[in-house]
Amino acid sequence: MITEFKEFDFDLKSLKDFHGHLGPYLVAGARMGVIANEELSKNKLEKYCIVRCDTTPMSCLIDGIQFVSGCTYGTRRIVATSEGIPEAIFIHKEKEIRIKLKKPFQFKGEGLDELEDYVKEFMKSPIHDVFEIQSNFPLRKYYKKKLTE
Ligand SMILES: [Zn+2]
Numbered sequence: 056m057i058t059e060f061k062e063f064d065f066d067l068k069s070l071k072d073f074h075g076h077l078g079p080y081l082v083a084g085a086r087m088g089v090i091a092n093e094e095l096s097k098n099k100l101e102k103y104c105i106v107r108c109d110t111t112p113m114s115c116l117i118d119g120i121q122f123v124s125g126c127t128y129g130t131r132r133i134v135a136t137s138e139g140i141p142e143a144i145f146i147h148k149e150k151e152i153r154i155k156l157k158k159p160f161q162f163k164g165e166g167l168d169e170l171e172d173y174v175k176e177f178m179k180s181p182i183h184d185v186f187e188i189q190s191n192f193p194l195r196k197y198y199k200k201k202l203t204e
Pocket residue numbers: 074076078081112115
């Protein structure tokens with residue numbers, strides 16, 4: 056069942072194995088990574104990423120991003136700040152895209168099955184329902200809002 060999400064460009068089971076459990080922030084980070092790959096570059100050694108949070112559970116974003124985008128600690132292509140904001144900024148040459156979760160996850164369930172159901176619901180949510188996306192260049196696939204800062 057978690058393998059049904061093939062419309063996304065990453066393997067959910069491998070992601071879960073990498074991170075140790077399947078959580079919403081992990082999957083959100085992976086989805087952010089897919090957007091960055093599509094809009095900036097699929098080359099794993101060309102992008103940089105700044106993640107604006109560094110404590111769990113929000114920081115699980117970082118593993119999803121690393122897994123999908125190639126912006127990893129090992130390649131020195133990712134840094135995390137302690138701002139506590141569920142946002143990632145991806146940079147490729149002159150291009151910059153900011154992807155922010157519109158609201159933090161409010162999972163109140165208990166069991167792992169419930170958590171996986173919650174994650175599945177998130178996986179089905181359209182990009183624009185869950186993320187606010189800004190960029191300093193016209194996006195090809197996802198959004199139109201210009202970066203104003
Ligand atoms: Zn996690």
